[in-house]
Amino acid sequence: MELTLWTYEGPPHVGAMRIAASMEGVHYVLHAPQGDTYADLLFTMIERRDKRPPVTYTTFQARDLGGDTAELVKRSIADAVQRFEPEALLVGESCTAELIQDQPGALAAGMGFGALPIVNLELPAYSKKENWGAAETFYQLVRTLLKPQLPAPGTPKPDPARWRAEGRRPRVNLLGPSLLGFRCRDDVREISQLLGSYGIDVAVVAPLNARPGDLQRIPTADANVCLYPEVAGTLCSWLERQFGMACIRMVPIGIGATVAFLREVHSVLDLELPAELEPGADGVCEAERRSRLPWYSRSVDSTYLTGKRVFVFGDATHAIAAARIASRELGFQVVGLGSYSREQAREVRAAAAELGLEALISDDYLAVEAAIAEAAPELVLGTQMERHSAKRLGIPCAVISTPLHVQDVPARYAPQMGWEGANVIFDSWVHPLMMGLEEHLIGMFRHDFEFVDGHRSHLGDGAPVAAPAEASPAPAMAAAAGVGLSWSPEGEAELAKIPFFVRGKVRKNTEAFARERGLAVIDSEALYEAKAHFSR
Amino acid sequence: MASSIATRASAEADLPPPLKESGQREVFCGLTSIVWLHRRMPDAFFLVVGSRTCAHLVQSAAGVMIFAEPRFGTAILGERDLAGLADANEELDRLVAQLLERRPEIRTLFLVGSCPSEVIKLDLSKAAERLNRQHAGRVMVLNYSGSGIETTFTQGEDGALQALIPLMPASSEQQLLIAGTLADAVEDRLIGLFHKLGIERVASLPPRRSTELPAVGPGTKLLLAQPFLSGTARALVDRGAELIRAPYPFGVEGSRDWMAAAAAAFGIAPARVAEVLDPLVERGQRALAPQRETLAGKRLFLLPDSQLEIPLARFLSRECGMELVEVGTPYLDRQLMAEELELLPAGTQLSEGQHVENQLLRVRQQRPDLVVCGLGLANPLEAEGMATKWSIELVFSPIHGIDQAADLAELFARPLRRRAALSFA
Numbered sequence: 001m002e003l004t005l006w007t008y009e010g011p012p013h014v015g016a017m018r019i020a021a022s023m024e025g026v027h028y029v030l031h032a033p034q035g036d037t038y039a040d041l042l043f044t045m046i047e048r049r050d051k052r053p054p055v056t057y058t059t060f061q062a063r064d065l066g067g068d069t070a071e072l073v074k075r076s077i078a079d080a081v082q083r084f085e086p087e088a089l090l091v092g093e094s095c096t097a098e099l100i101q102d103q104p105g106a107l108a109a110g111m112g113f114g115a116l117p118i119v120n121l122e123l124p125a126y127s128k129k130e131n132w133g134a135a136e137t138f139y140q141l142v143r144t145l146l147k148p149q150l151p152a153p154g155t156p157k158p159d160p161a162r163w164r165a166e167g168r169r170p171r172v173n174l175l176g177p178s179l180l181g182f183r184c185r186d187d188v189r190e191i192s193q194l195l196g197s198y199g200i201d202v203a204v205v206a207p208l209n210a211r212p213g214d215l216q217r218i219p220t221a222d223a224n225v226c227l228y229p230e231v232a233g234t235l236c237s238w239l240e241r242q243f244g245m246a247c248i249r250m251v252p253i254g255i256g257a258t259v260a261f262l263r264e265v266h267s268v269l270d271l272e273l274p275a276e277l278e279p280g281a282d283g284v285c286e287a288e289r290r291s292r293l294p295w296y297s298r299s300v301d302s303t304y305l306t307g308k309r310v311f312v313f314g315d316a317t318h319a320i321a322a323a324r325i326a327s328r329e330l331g332f333q334v335v336g337l338g339s340y341s342r343e344q345a346r347e348v349r350a351a352a353a354e355l356g357l358e359a360l361i362s363d364d365y366l367a368v369e370a371a372i373a374e375a376a377p378e379l380v381l382g383t384q385m386e387r388h389s390a391k392r393l394g395i396p397c398a399v400i401s402t403p404l405h406v407q408d409v410p411a412r413y414a415p416q417m418g419w420e421g422a423n424v425i426f427d428s429w430v431h432p433l434m435m436g437l438e439e440h441l442i443g444m445f446r447h448d449f450e451f452v453d454g455h456r457s458h459l460g461d462g463a464p465v466a467a468p469a470e471a472s473p474a475p476a477m478a479a480a481a482g483v484g485l486s487w488s489p490e491g492e493a494e495l496a497k498i499p500f501f502v503r504g505k506v507r508k509n510t511e512a513f514a515r516e517r518g519l520a521v522i523d524s525e526a527l528y529e530a531k532a533h534f535s536r
Numbered sequence: 537m538a539s540s541i542a543t544r545a546s547a548e549a550d551l552p553p554p555l556k557e558s559g560q561r562e563v564f565c566g567l568t569s570i571v572w573l574h575r576r577m578p579d580a581f582f583l584v585v586g587s588r589t590c591a592h593l594v595q596s597a598a599g600v601m602i603f604a605e606p607r608f609g610t611a612i613l614g615e616r617d618l619a620g621l622a623d624a625n626e627e628l629d630r631l632v633a634q635l636l637e638r639r640p641e642i643r644t645l646f647l648v649g650s651c652p653s654e655v656i657k658l659d660l661s662k663a664a665e666r667l668n669r670q671h672a673g674r675v676m677v678l679n680y681s682g683s684g685i686e687t688t689f690t691q692g693e694d695g696a697l698q699a700l701i702p703l704m705p706a707s708s709e710q711q712l713l714i715a716g717t718l719a720d721a722v723e724d725r726l727i728g729l730f731h732k733l734g735i736e737r738v739a740s741l742p743p744r745r746s747t748e749l750p751a752v753g754p755g756t757k758l759l760l761a762q763p764f765l766s767g768t769a770r771a772l773v774d775r776g777a778e779l780i781r782a783p784y785p786f787g788v789e790g791s792r793d794w795m796a797a798a799a800a801a802f803g804i805a806p807a808r809v810a811e812v813l814d815p816l817v818e819r820g821q822r823a824l825a826p827q828r829e830t831l832a833g834k835r836l837f838l839l840p841d842s843q844l845e846i847p848l849a850r851f852l853s854r855e856c857g858m859e860l861v862e863v864g865t866p867y868l869d870r871q872l873m874a875e876e877l878e879l880l881p882a883g884t885q886l887s888e889g890q891h892v893e894n895q896l897l898r899v900r901q902q903r904p905d906l907v908v909c910g911l912g913l914a915n916p917l918e919a920e921g922m923a924t925k926w927s928i929e930l931v932f933s934p935i936h937g938i939d940q941a942a943d944l945a946e947l948f949a950r951p952l953r954r955r956a957a958l959s960f961a
């Protein structure tokens with residue numbers, strides 16, 4: 001038993017719904033009690049979908065439990081097949097139905113639907129979660145649909161360069177984009193265009209907007225792109241094993257990753273690497289000019305980004321990518337990196353180790369909030385949960401990963417992947433921070449009388465009321481300093497000269513320093529001692 | 537509103553038999569009511585004993601509006617808990633101890649049963665007894681079921697209130713007891729009006745502080761502020777309270793009749809009632825008039841969800857001039873709805889239960905101007921060209937009382953006004 005207030009992931013059947021709802025021609029019959037239909041609103045509200053997810057719920061009640069719930073399951077399946085005429089049927093159960101063991105998948109298989117592909121989903125609700133459920137469903141569905149095409153054991157692997165002999169352009173599948181994923185709709189467009197610009201076609205995009213018939217065309221591609229490992233990882237490995245299909249695993253989020261992705265694609269498909277993807281003498285390749293991020297990051301205004309302390313948390317793919325972009329491409333200092341994706345914990349740990357950090361693998365948002373508070377970052381890159389935690393802590397935040405809110409599904413084109421994705425990332429991570437020149441001016445004018453805590457409007461409302469925190473050291477602050485530690489009036493006065501947006505951090509650091517040194521009173525000398533200590 | 541009483545000759549007999557439907561139900565389960573109950577009683581904590589689905593449901597229904605450290609959570613059952621109930625009980629004790637340590641301000645802890653806890657027969661009343669012994673003097677531990685196999689949406693509140701009733705002190709003093717969660721401001725206003733009418737002692741269930749439970753006994757006259765409290769009403773009557781029969785306090789007419797019924801139960805002269813309420817009625821009708829202009833003649837279809845459908849249909853048809861296409865309700869409690877059913881226009885088609893696919897076919901055939909429905913159905917219906925109103929908003933908004941009638945009507949008028957305001961030509 002585990003105490004949860006808010007959860008990053010839903011149950012595994014919600015992952016299955018994400019696959020069904022992403023596709024056309026698939027229907028999901030879910031044996032579930034009344035109330036589980038809440039999951040529809042994830043799609044119609046958060047994703048703003050204009051149609052209901054293709055899910056039929058049995059919505060059994062207590063009175064049904066005395067009778068024959070298996071009969072209810074069969075009725076629901078028969079009704080759904082007749083009403084929706086699906087091209088493939090998923091059958092499964094939610095947590096409560098798992099306990100009553102009606103075996104809906106087995107029931108469906110015995111109902112004589114002829115050629116209709118039926119996938120019996122067994123998603124253990126008490127040990128697995130949403131992303132696992134999505135990956136398992138995607139894999140099971142494709143496996144069912146590709147059964148007739150399974151190569152005989154010993155069949156040689158198809159050559160990823162066979163496009164040349166076949167006299168056509170090379171083609172790949174984009175696997176993993178789904179509803180309730182992060183910016184999948186726009187990533188697919190961006191990556192399709194990107195590949196197209198190098199003469200590479202996209203054969204199948206799935207599950208997003210695919211039909212079961214499209215999934216049957218997966219083996220016609222020369223390679224798979226595992227665009228979202230959380231959803232497509234299991235399937236890509238299986239396609240590698242069973243069909244010998246090569247898999248491109250670099251996720252193209254950020255400049256370096258996009259270049260690495262393109263190089264991997266060219267290498268796997270045995271394409272000659274274009275000159276613009278070759279690293280120049282300075283290690284920079286021409287292709288990066290297709291994005292504005294590298295120049296914006298090098299431009300003088302971005303100097304103020306140097307060493308900004310950033311805390312990163314999200315699903316494994318987006319967290320790892322964000323840490324890489326933050327540390328290498330924006331010159332931030334990553335002070336925390338973590339993920340709720342236990343399945344990919346190893347990769348996150350490796351990425352954190354590279355940055356000299358220990359990864360935080362947790363699905364307890366309070367533990368994440370505590371880690372953020374401890375790391376005292378200047379920017380949080382996280383999920384919807386961290387957006388709220390950061391707000392409470394007074395730290396700016398940009399959302400980089402699911403779970404998401406309706407506002408993370410923007411109307412505009414806002415991919416995360418490829419060149420345009422890098423542009424979007426630059427804007428959305430830097431905007432919550434103060435602009436460089438702005439920060440400089442605030443530093444320059446901070447002693448002017450107009451410049452007091454908080455923002456004053458040019459509408460003019462008379463002389464500013466003396467900022468209370470400045471006028472008298474509030475008792476709460478003295479208490480916050482801890483037992484046996486206080487600020488002298490002169491120390492407080494010195495502290496007040498520090499711009500308000502860093503004052504909290506300075507106060508905290510100074511107090512830690514004073515405690516460490518066993519000081520009882522913090523005066524201006526102690527403040528400068530601490531400043532020198534921390535600036536080393 | 538004497539006229540409304542005169543037209544009451546149209547009895548329930550004029551209603552065709554309700555459509556009884558069974559099939560897929562698109563309703564929330566009783567856990568959802570935690571979202572407003574925990575706001576009403578800030579010193580209480582609601583601990584769902586259930587699955588990840590339960591946690592995800594409450595969080596999705598609540599959205600992010602109350603993200604701040606919530607006073608509810610889920611003890612998520614794991615495979616080990618399913619394997620052995622002894623372990624599950626020990627685990628629950630451990631979690632509760634951990635929770636109480638972190639939240640010392642909690643005075644009442646509700647253990648809320650869920651579908652999985654009911655199916656594995658985890659006895660939460662025994663657990664509550666045990667935990668009460670462990671934490672005696674510090675916190676009161678109660679239990680009720682919000683499971684989807686037993687309750688819909690608002691029935692969760694009925695369960696929570698029933699859990700509180702045995703703890704209410706006995707008293708035979710004369711008092712008015714209002715049952716059902718009201719917004720604090722609305723409650724203050726209504727109590728003020730009852731005082732003005734001459735009812736001195738007015739108490740509320742649930743109270744604002746979970747530890748300050750009202751008394752109940754033979755002197756208690758019970759007035760229901762919400763139409764979904766069947767079990768609560770029965771339990772309070774068992775404790776000696778007398779149930780006042782009235783329509784529910786939605787709209788000018790319903791609210792006036794509701795207050796007048798209470799006044800009558802306390803023997804207050806109708807003249808006094810008229811003196812206090814008639815100016816409010818007049819003002820309420822004036823405030824309602826512009827909304828009525830938007831709503832009159834528009835066709836309304838209510839899908840079953842919050843159990844408020846019948847009183848709302850009554851208000852929107854009688855006071856706002858809307859035409860009722862179909863009025864769905866998750867279940868029909870004829871006793872608690874008797875006064876409401878009498879007020880519905882003759883010929884109103886009710887439906888009880890749900891077969892969502894068939895019901896949506898009727899919606900498409902009828903093409904109403906406004907559909908009241910759950911969050912899962914709203915955007916799909918909007919995309920088909922029908923304006924919708926989310927039923928969940930009705931349980932979060934202050935909509936009770938004469939003064940709120942215009943605000944209540946506005947909730948339904950806004951989607952129609954918005955449609956009319958948009959133009960992309």
